[in-house]
Amino acid sequence: MADQAFVTLATNDSYAKGAMVLGKSLRAHKTSRKLVALIGPHVTEPARDVLQKIYDEVRLVDLLDSKDAAHLSLMKRPDLGVTFTKLHCWTLTHYSKCVFMDADTLVLSNVDELFNREELSAAPDPGWPDCFNSGVFVFRPSIETYGQLLQLCTESGSFDGGDQGVLNSFFSNWSTADITKHLPFIYNLSSIAIYSYLPAFKQYGSDAKVVHFLGKMKPWNYSYDATTKSVKGHSQDPSTLHPDYLLKWWHIYSGAVLPMMKEQYGSEHFY
Numbered sequence: 001m002a003d004q005a006f007v008t009l010a011t012n013d014s015y016a017k018g019a020m021v022l023g024k025s026l027r028a029h030k031t032s033r034k035l036v037a038l039i040g041p042h043v044t045e046p047a048r049d050v051l052q053k054i055y056d057e058v059r060l061v062d063l064l065d066s067k068d069a070a071h072l073s074l075m076k077r078p079d080l081g082v083t084f085t086k087l088h089c090w091t092l093t094h095y096s097k098c099v100f101m102d103a104d105t106l107v108l109s110n111v112d113e114l115f116n117r118e119e120l121s122a123a124p125d126p127g128w129p130d131c132f133n134s135g136v137f138v139f140r141p142s143i144e145t146y147g148q149l150l151q152l153c154t155e156s157g158s159f160d161g162g163d164q165g166v167l168n169s170f171f172s173n174w175s176t177a178d179i180t181k182h183l184p185f186i187y188n189l190s191s192i193a194i195y196s197y198l199p200a201f202k203q204y205g206s207d208a209k210v211v212h213f214l215g216k217m218k219p220w221n222y223s224y225d226a227t228t229k230s231v232k233g234h235s236q237d238p239s240t241l242h243p244d245y246l247l248k249w250w251h252i253y254s255g256a257v258l259p260m261m262k263e264q265y266g267s268e269h270f271y
């Protein structure tokens, strides 16, 4: 099991906050797998230090610095910078199998059983269920696959401008080939789905194992009142975040992440 890992990505300090909370939530539910954070060069030193305390491995992915195919691809498709960075997870070949999780996800229970699945396993996207959502997926690191993904990305771009489009084009038989590669929706539950099918959420929502705060508003865009333990300025727009999960995210951030920041940098620090 030492050769299996949960992997996330943060290219800036905002997403780094998400990665910290995700890592803490995986630890809280006692994962037996390694935790890996891929970071971009814009992640600041204090954020890197905290990530290093939570994750087993924090790996800097600087595509501009690299002399490999990723750099070449990036020159041709500068719009796909974050996408190329995410595809970098396939280069983690010191692991045999990994589960990628977006930095805006949060685990609510132990999800180590995901490692029983094969590449490429993922849950349906709530907006177009014949596509998988790339916020949570099982994959096998491989330089060969990485090269093929980069090639597809460089030649054809991404139909949605991000990694999800590329990955769905590459693993294009996902929806029909093998039902065991369809993760149950409770491994990638998004607020959008809650509001578009509320009765299903009421029936199955309590089984949720991973919440995904997909969309424009991320948990770290809100502010939190630590004395009343409430999230301020939560919008009434039903397509945004579910208040209970948002509160859970903030409990971890305020209770477990902020103290680490303060311990290291003093309370006056930005975080």
Ligand code: UDP
Binding pocket: 008, 009, 010, 011, 012, 015, 082, 086, 101, 102, 103, 104, 105, 135, 213, 214, 215, 216
């Ligand atoms: N990401 C990042 N920096 C960015 C944008 C995205 O590190 O500026 C990473 C991060 O891990 C994030 C993932 O790419 O969770 C996918 O982006 P996002 O979650 O914003 O997309 P959504 O799930 O809302 O479609």
Ligand code: MN
Binding pocket: 102, 103, 104, 105, 135, 212, 213, 214, 215
């Ligand atoms: Mn996401």
